[in-house]
Amino acid sequence: MKxxxxxxxxxxxxxxxxxxxxxxxxxxxxAFIAIHHERILAVGCGSWREYADKDTRILDGxxxxxxxxxxxxxxxxxxxxxxxxxxxxxxxxxxxMRNGTLTLACRGGGAAALREQxxxxxxxxxxxxxPVMYPYASLFQKNKKRLCxxxxxxxxxxxxxxxxxxxxxxxxxxxxxxWTLLQALTVWPARALDRGELGHIQRNAQxxxxxxxxxxxxxxxxxLGNRYLAQVIKKGIRVFPDILVS
Numbered sequence: 001m002k003x004x005x006x007x008x009x010x011x012x013x014x015x016x017x018x019x020x021x022x023x024x025x026x027x028x029x030x031a032f033i034a035i036h037h038e039r040i041l042a043v044g045c046g047s048w049r050e051y052a053d054k055d056t057r058i059l060d061g062x063x064x065x066x067x068x069x070x071x072x073x074x075x076x077x078x079x080x081x082x083x084x085x086x087x088x089x090x091x092x093x094x095x096x097m098r099n100g101t102l103t104l105a106c107r108g109g110g111a112a113a114l115r116e117q118x119x120x121x122x123x124x125x126x127x128x129x130x131p132v133m134y135p136y137a138s139l140f141q142k143n144k145k146r147l148c149x150x151x152x153x154x155x156x157x158x159x160x161x162x163x164x165x166x167x168x169x170x171x172x173x174x175x176x177x178x179w180t181l182l183q184a185l186t187v188w189p190a191r192a193l194d195r196g197e198l199g200h201i202q203r204n205a206q207x208x209x210x211x212x213x214x215x216x217x218x219x220x221x222x223x224l225g226n227r228y229l230a231q232v233i234k235k236g237i238r239v240f241p242d243i244l245v246s
Contacts, residue, residue, distance in 0.1 A: 005034035005041055005051040007207075007236055012061035013215060015043060018068060018187045018200045025179055033066060035207045038235040043201055059238075061211055064230055065220070067182060068199050069102030069208030070163050071189035073127040074155040077106050086111050093120045095161035099226050100185075101154075102208045102234050105193055119232075119239045127151060127192035133184070135166040139173065151192055152184040164226055171221030178217040207236040 010032045019026040034041040034051040042051060052058065075096065078088040089111050096104060097120045104110070109124025131147055136156045152170075154163045167181045176184075190199030197206045211231035214220045220228070232240035 002050075003036050003041055004053040005056050006037055007035040007057050007059070007233070007238070008048055008052055009033045009035075009059045009061045009066065009209070009211070010048050012064060012066050012211075014065045015201055016065065016067045016182060016217060017043060017202055018183065019202060033201065033207075033209065035209075035233070035236045038207055040201060040203055040205045040207050042203060059211075059231065063213060064211045065214050065216065066201060067210050067212070067217070067220075068186040068201055068205075069210055069232070069234065070100045070185040071103040071105070071151075071193065071195075071198060072096060072101045072153060072155075072163055073105045073132055073151045073189050073192055074153045075101075075104035075106040075122070076155050076159045076161075077104070077110055077122075086113055089114060090117070092159070092161055093117075093122065096120060096163075097232060097234070098229075098240060099162045099164045100210045100229055100232065101161070101163050102210075102232070103189075103193075103195070103198060105189075118237050119234060121234070123193060123195075125193050127189065128194070130188055130192040135170050136160060139169055139175070149188055150184050151189040152181070162226075164229075165224065168221050168224050172224070178221045181221050182217055207233060209233040 012031050015028040015031045017026045031045045032048040033043050077092050078085050103121045105123045105125045110122035131150045132153050133150045152167050154160050154166050187199040213228045213230050
């Protein structure tokens with residue numbers, strides 16, 4: 001029996017899959033994403049009706065783009081063993097989520113009690129092989145080495161749970177182009193953490209998806225802040241809904 005979608009996002013202006021075809025980004029236009037529970041069932045253009053049934057929830061993504069959920073390879077979370085540590089870790093994780101970061105890697109993996117909450121995922125992992133860039137600390141340093149592959153982290157001397165703003169600062173300063181910045185928030189961190197199911201929008205990938213009210217990623221990285229973040233979907237569940245209800 002063919003699987004049907006539990007959630008369908010239709011009429012999306014663009015879907016950035018993070019795959020490459022002939023060295024060019026694979027981007028679907030006027031497309032849909034079909035999700036079956038935690039996994040992506042299908043991505044593409046054309047008719048989406050074959051994936052829908054009476055129980056499918058449908059979001060109209062008209063005027064929005066879709067990108068994978070962001071991944072922070074050096075998340076800064078309070079120590080869970082300290083007083084109020086669990087509450088503070090939850091607040092910090094929610095702050096990351098509201099800025100589009102859905103996967104947090106940190107030493108120790110965070111409090112065990114937070115593993116069942118649906119809004120973000122904490123990993124006990126350290127990034128390997130791929131350099132980490134800290135825009136808040138290094139953006140205005142002179143003679144910076146230009147990297148061809150890296151992960152963007154919001155870590156620094158002060159706790160700022162906002163990778164998106166860090167990347168936007170680099171975009172507005174024309175340090176890197178929008179496609180490179182998006183890779184540094186998604187597919188490259190996924191590779192560094194050896195999590196192949198993350199960082200892409202493709203069949204069988206984990207359904208961690210962000211919808212932005214933009215026409216393309218150039219606009220995303222040349223405006224400051226998260227006010228255009230309309231939907232956050234973590235493992236197929238809408239955890240930060242706005243107005244796209246159908």
